[in-house]
Amino acid sequence: MYEGAVQDLIDELGRLPGVGPKSAQRIAFHLLATDAADVRRLVDALTEVKARVQFCETCGNVAESDTCRICADPRRTAEVICVVEEPKDVVAIERTREFRGKYHVLGGAINPIDNVGPDDLRIGQLMSRLADGTVTEVILATDPNVEGEATATYLSRLIGPMGVTVSRLASGLPVGGDLEYADEVTLGRAFEGRRVVGS
Ligand SMILES: [Zn+2]
Numbered sequence: 001m002y003e004g005a006v007q008d009l010i011d012e013l014g015r016l017p018g019v020g021p022k023s024a025q026r027i028a029f030h031l032l033a034t035d036a037a038d039v040r041r042l043v044d045a046l047t048e049v050k051a052r053v054q055f056c057e058t059c060g061n062v063a064e065s066d067t068c069r070i071c072a073d074p075r076r077t078a079e080v081i082c083v084v085e086e087p088k089d090v091v092a093i094e095r096t097r098e099f100r101g102k103y104h105v106l107g108g109a110i111n112p113i114d115n116v117g118p119d120d121l122r123i124g125q126l127m128s129r130l131a132d133g134t135v136t137e138v139i140l141a142t143d144p145n146v147e148g149e150a151t152a153t154y155l156s157r158l159i160g161p162m163g164v165t166v167s168r169l170a171s172g173l174p175v176g177g178d179l180e181y182a183d184e185v186t187l188g189r190a191f192e193g194r195r196v197v198g199s
Contacts, residue, residue, distance in 0.1 A: 006032070058129070060105035060122045062087045070094075070103060077101050081129065082139040083155065084179065085109050085148065092180045093141060096188035101139075104129065109147035110154055118154060126155075130162055137165040139194055144173040156197045167194040 001007060006028060014024035031039055055061070056068035063069070070076060070090070080101030084090055090103050106121040129135065138159050142148035156166045170193030173182050182190070 055105075059103050060087075060107060060125070061090050061103055075100075078134050080137045080139065081126075081135050082141050083126065084141050085143055085151070089141065089143075089179045092182070092187060093191070096184050096191060098188045098191040099139075101137075106142070106151065109142055109151040111147045111150075121151070123155070123158070127158070130159065130164055135164055137167060139191075140166065140168045140197070141179060141191075143178050144169075145178075152197075160197075166197050168197045169194050 009028045010024045056063040057066050058071045061068040081104050083104045104126050140152040142151045159166050169190040
């Protein structure tokens, strides 16, 4: 629709999650009108994040080295693992200050419509972490929607027989939503009131 560079930018922006063609166009024209120095800062931030940030080898959270800050923290118990879908969920739970264990980031949820099956998630890595018997409880904090529930059910069936306590966040979270949309108090309460499932 537009010429060369502008259209390239719109196309690239349009590939981002949640950015439709109209938003892509709006952002592109916003950037065109923005000072070169401000655009440079955005470019630098993008370059830096790709150069410096990786995923933690243990839990899959974002990290600036092989191991993330939470996995490397000796004050956090290794006996409880909280399973979440995305790194942003780690941030949401950290904000509640209710949890002093470690995390495991799946990288999504089981979703047959989008062809995401258990093998596409970091479930094998989770099983490896449970193998040595250190972990006594796994808290399933997948999103309160159909995919999150399906993933939690799948995991509880898999982990329950291993003799590890499996719990799920209490209800009260906005149903159909995303963990990150819950406010700290609600999420903290859901954490405290978690119930044992499966086994
Ligand atoms: Zn980690």
